[in-house]
Amino acid sequence: MTDISSPPEERDAIEHLKEDDEEDEEALPHSEFLDIFEEGLALIVQDPLLCDLPIQVTLEEVNSQVALEYGQAMTVRVCKADGEVMPIVVVQQATVLHLKKAIRRYYELKQQREGGIKHISWRYVWRTFHLVYNGEKLDDDSKKLKDYGIRNRDEVTFVKKLRKK
Structure with a gap:
């Protein structure tokens, strides 16, 4: 009262x-x-713009899809040795390091949704494999993807590094 x-x-x-x-x-x-x-x-x-996103979509995935539609991002198709192709979305001015981080986020989300491997040593992955585009190794993390000639929907592959004897 x-x-x-x-x-x-x-x-x-x-x-x-x-x-x-x-x-x-x-x-x-x-x-x-x-x-x-x-x-x-x-x-x-x-929505037609977002229809190819998974049901348990994250905010980052929605933002990436919107950026793609506005031409602010591009999709880089990353091919693994087993034939799996991962569509990785990065901004237009992305560097090799941005691509590596996007691959990590994509794979961790995929594993979380499918209940696969709990932990991946990305340090080991990058020590063991190169990313290669048209026969050229993407070995400079600070170099922009466009400097390597990578454009929207281009394919980058994982190639196992050769050991030095």
Whole structure:
């Protein structure tokens, strides 16, 4: 109850606390909130621009897809030795290091969704394999992909490094 003789600021504060209590009673349980969120996300993913994204899409994947549509990013197709092709999205001005980090994010998300290998030593991967485009090794992490001639939808392959004797 508010006392009429109390100052207006105090009355406003008490009324605000009562409103907060009423809002808490109307708050959704976490599981219901997740259900509503996933329904909304499913509607977003049905959009023609975003239809090729997975169901458990991340914000980064949505942003990458939008950047692709606006021409701010490109897709580099990375081919593994087993024939698998990974479509990796990087910004237009990306360096080799950006590509390597994007490959890592792509593969970790894929493993998380499929329940595969829990840990990959990326240090070992980059020590053991080269990324190669048109026979040229992408060995300078600070060099831009465009400097190697890589454009949208070009293929880069993993090639095992030869040991020096």
